[in-house]
Amino acid sequence: MTIEFGVLGEIQAHSDGVAVDLGPARQRSVFAALVVDINRTVPVDVLVDRVWGVRPPQRAKPTLYSYMSRLRQVLDTMADEASMDGASTNGASTDRASTNGASIARRAAGYALLADPGVVDVNIFRDLVGQARARDDAGAATLFERALGLWRGEPFAGVDTPWFSSLRESLLGERHACRLDRNDVQLRRGHHATLLTELAACHDAHPLDERLAAQFMLALYRSGRAAHALRCFEQVRRALAEELGSNPSDELRRLHQQVLDNDPAIGVPAPTAVAAPAAVAVPTTGIPSSRDRALPRQLPAAPRWFTGRQSELAELDKALGRAGQPGAAVAVCAVSGSGGIGKTSLALHWAHQNADRFPDGQLHVDLRGFDSSGEPLASAAAVRVFLDALGVDPGSVPADQQALTGLYRSLVADRRMLIVLDNAVDSAQVAALLPGSTGCAVLITSRRRLSGLAVTHGAHLVPLDVLTVSESRELLGRHLGEDRLAADPGAVTAVLEHCTGLPLAISVVGARAAAGAGFPLAALAEELQDESARLDALDTGDLSANVRAVCLVSYRALTGEAAEVFRLLGAAPGPEIGLAAAGSLLGRSPSAARAALRELETVHLVEQPAPGRYRMHDLIRLYAAERAAEDRKAESRERALRRVMSFYLHTAYAGDRVLSPLRHHHLELEPPVDGVTPQPLADQTAVIAWFRAEYACLLAAQRLAERNGWDVLVWQLARVLDGFLWRQGRLHDLVALWRTGLAAAERHGEGSVLAWAHRRLAHAWARSGNHDDAVHHGDLALAAAEEADDLAEQARIHDVIAWSWARQGDDRQALAHVRHTLRLQRLGHDPLAQANALNAVGWYEARLGDYEQALAHCEEGLKIQGRHGFRDGEACTLDSLGFIAQAAARHHEALAYYRRAHALFHDLGNLYEEANTLANLGDVHLALAQLDEARHHWHRAISLYDAQHRAEDARRLQDKLDRAAR
Structure with a gap:
């Protein structure tokens, strides 16, 4: 059958x-x-x-x-x-x-x-087309006609779902490409008359296809209808200008001139068809002799818009340049990366640039490993394509797989050839296509990282990342021209920011913008601004130029388990995720999560920029989020998000207790939800490192909690993040954190929570220099704390209000408030809180010139802090003692205090206070006439001020530097 x-x-x-x-x-x-x-x-x-x-x-x-x-x-x-x-x-x-x-x-x-x-039939069609493209013109003509004869109408006639419609368009594109290749073959063979009617109909259907127009013009000219050929050119020129705002290609303009000149080069070719390779006619074996072998030139056209990739090109030069060297192994190089990253463009660009290194020809095959409309090409089928290109009679091709591979390797054994294996699915598909001798070089592209080839065949692996900012701009400029980029640099920056260096995305934007020459680039930038519609904006209607379709192909290749992990990662907050957080998101141990992530990493759907940190390209993340919304039930997705939020909250809470042991008497958390294992953090160094790695994810977690209406989680995240953010001097983030946290606290309604939220927002405003808002929220916090009869909270609020008055230069108001703080803290039973209050009182007394009383208060506070090992408090009090010594002109004593304070602030990761102490050290060195040392410390302080967006502090210190220079 x-x-x-x-x-x-x-x-x-x-x-x-x-x-x-x-x-x-x-x-x-x-x-x-x-x-x-x-x-x-x-x-x-x-x-x-x-x-x-x-x-x-x-x-x-x-x-x-x-x-x-x-x-x-x-x-x-x-x-x-x-x-x-x-x-x-x-x-x-x-x-x-x-x-x-x-x-x-x-x-x-x-x-x-x-x-x-x-x-x-579609597989037969593709195989016939692949064989035709590797044959001489006489054989190719027959194979192309057989391939086109398989078509009975539009693919999937009568079916009209989006998926079938998209695949139908892709297949129609393949048929059109096959027709164009067939036309070229038949025109070379002098069969223009038989093509003329079909070319006319096709040109009417595709009036902007310049290759088709060139074929139609050539057939008209050779049929004695030069005037019609010239009229055809004019119609195409006008259509391109009106529809795309572009001019005909150089090739089409050249043909137009040749028609005008009645150039003999485009006349009717000699009637004899191109002879088949002599080897095909050999009746004995059908295998060509070394003298009569075909010289294959199978490389597709070089990519028109290729940009950048200088380091990767250098790697290819080094890896493949050893082909043919005595004693060398087969030169194999595998380029891997996500869909749309430009793997094929890189391979073809290098292949064309280095074709002269391989005088015996170039073989190329699309292995269809990640193809939107079919199975990967079997290794045996690819070998048959190569044997056709090498001049082997189809009747002489062995059926046995091993014999087939052996024949192929025998034919290339003594030749210097470049073999390009594009779009491989895995190492096994490629292995049978590797030659056994050292004269050839093999260049492979795949979405998978083909580590197996590195182990078994010594392949050099070249992972491909996104383009740099400058390369991205250059690529867009190649599509649109520098004049258009220069006309709206702001829109260019926005467009490239949303494309995030993905060459396919940039090229899609370039094609859309080029097609609408009168359409402002700013409008396209605005369209890309909307995350929910960004993937729609990066769609040209063609599966091969569609970011969503490219992501879909990789997604379909995943196992069911890996696909679930991919979807959940798309829903997770933040630009990346740590291994421990990923484990909680998935409800698995970190080791099980690592195994689940490995498959995604292999096909470049995630990358691991640092050990244990996983990141998705922004556009891939958008696609993953789409799949999460479509493919999972809402309750399952919410459970996963609840788990990762619980992980962030509990780990941050434990870390903040290490950083600020005074701050959490009133924060009671629910136990971690099932499936969550908070990350253990051994000491302050580990805590600071974890917060620095996760802070963007933690801020994103709070925003996600706000969107979902999880108010308790919103203000609790604000509380556990507060200490780290102010230590790092991230004042803008701190204000945003507490504005969101306060809104959630107001909805929550608990008095002590509301007092805390107002106080921390007041503190953030005070640090940022916004006195009015600081005092306003301080007053509201004080009212809430008094209503709740919370003396400890009232004490902390007075301290914040004092700080704000001090920033305004009113040290007397500040001293009055911190004396309230000290009085209230003495009523309590927290010695460290009393020590902090003693330091604050001493600081403001020193600011007002009462150095003796200031020294007594600060030394009393330092003793308490030392007894309890409270390094945060010690650092602050040492800084105060340095100021007192400096004010009393005891400069060497001041240096000693400041240096001890600076060392503690640095070890604790308190960049905010570290910057202040560096500025103080510079002042003391200036007083000692040590100008170089003063400048050194001031420059370091300004660097930290700039990083923390503390413009006023940086300006003040820069003025000192300028005066010192004068």
Whole structure:
């Protein structure tokens, strides 16, 4: 029995040439959705999406299962009939494999149609096209015509879901490319007359296709219709100007001039067809001799817009430059990276630049490892393509896989060739295509990191990252021209920021902007600003130039478990995620999370910029978030988010207690939710390192909690992040943190929480220099604390208000408030809080000139802090003692105090106070006439002020530097 499946027209199946009834239209579309992924498992949700689109019926899955059952019966009937035929013919039953039958297998992740890929017309079409492109013109013409003869109409006729429509457009594009290649072959053979009618119709359908226009012009000219050819050029020129705002290509303008000049070079070629390679005619083996071998030139055109990649090109030079050297192994280099990152462009650019290094030719094959519309190309099929290119008679190609590979390796053994294996699915697919001798170089591209090739064949691995900012701008400029970029630099910056260095995204934007020459670039930048619509904006309507489609291909290649991890990562807050946080997000141990992330890392859907830190490209993250919204139930996604938020809260809380042991008497947290393991942090160094790594994720977590209405979590996150942010001098973040936290506290309504929130916002405003808001929120905090009868909180509020008055230069007001603080703290039982208050009183007394009283208060506070090992408090009090000594002109004593304070602030990661102490050290050195030392410390302080956006402090210190210079 022979079976045939067709999708290049109406969806159909034939058994021994007889049509098989596949059932109603929707059932046939289910069959087609399996056929295009033959022998691969298609998840049920994916099938539903393909068959029904964005609005499936409520009972889509039960309906799908019913269709599957009926289709299985159809295929079983075909197999049974084949078995009966075998029994009547041979006297014995024939098993299903021997009848070349097909079946539908139910697997854990979905369904798979199991059959020989060669029974599907679209696969036959692609194989024929691949063979044709590797043959001489006479052979190619026959193969192209056979390929085009398989088409019966539009693919998947009668089916109109978004997925089928998108795939239909892609296949029509492949047919169009095949026709163009066939036209070139037939024009070279002098068959312009037979093409003329078809070329006219195709040109009407594709008036902007310049390659097609050139073919039509050439056929018209050779048919004695030069005037019509010139008229065709003028129509194309006008259409390009009106539709795209562009001019005809150099090639088309050159042909136009040749028609005007009646150039003999474009006249009718000699009637004799190009001879087939002599080796094909050899009747004995069909294998060409070394003298008569074909010289393949299979490289596709060089990428037009290639930009940058200088370091990667240098790596390729080094890795592949050793090909042919005595004693060297086969030179193999594998370029890997995410979809749309520019792997193929890099490979083809290098291949064209270095083609002269390989005098025996270049082989190229698209292995279709990550293809939107089909199975990966089998290694044996790729070898056959290469054998055709090397001049082997198809009738002499062995059927045995090992013999096939051996013949290929024998033919390239003594040759210096470049072999480009594009879009490989894995190391196994590539292994059979590697030559055994050292004369050849092999350049591979894949979305997977082909580590196995590095182990088994010494391959040099070249991971490809996004373009730099300058490279991104250069690429956009190549599409639009420097004049247009210079006209609106702000829009250019915004566009490139949203494309985040992905070459495909930049090229899509460039193509869209070039197509609308009168359309302002700012409008496109505004469209990209909306995250929810950004992937729509990066879509040209072509699957090959569509960021979402490129992501989908990688997503479909994932196992079910890895796909779930991918979706959850897309929903997680922050630009990246640590391993421990990922474990809680997934509800697994860190080691299990690492294993789950490894598959995503292998196909470049995530990267690991530092050990244990995982990051997605911004556009991939948007796609993952889309999948999360589509593919998971809301409650499952919420549970995962609750877990990671609980992880961040509890780990940050533990870290903040290490940094600020005085601050958490009133913060009671619910236990971590199930599946969460807070990260242990051994000491202050580990705490600071963790906060620095996670702070962007922690701020994003608070914003996510706010969007979801989790008010308790919002203000609790503010409390546990506060200490780190002010230590780091991140004042703008601190203000935003507490404005959000205060709003949540007001909705929550608890008095002590409200007092805390007002106080911390007052503190943030005071540090930022906004006195009025600081005092306003300080007063509100004091009222809330008095209403709650919370003396300790009242004491802390007076301290904050004092700080704000001091920033205004009113030290007397400040001293009055800190004396309130000290009085209230003495009523309590917290010696460290009393020590802090003693230091504050001493500081403001010193500011007002009462040095003796100031010294007594600060020394009393320092003793308490020393007894309890409170290094934070010691650092602050040592700074105060330094100021007192400095004011009393005891400069060397001041230096000693300041140096001890600076060392503690530095060790504690308190960058805010470290900057202040460095400024003080500079002042003392200036008083000692040590100008170089003063400048050194002031420069370091200004650097920290700038990093903390403390413009006024930086300006004040810069004035000192300028005066010192004068």
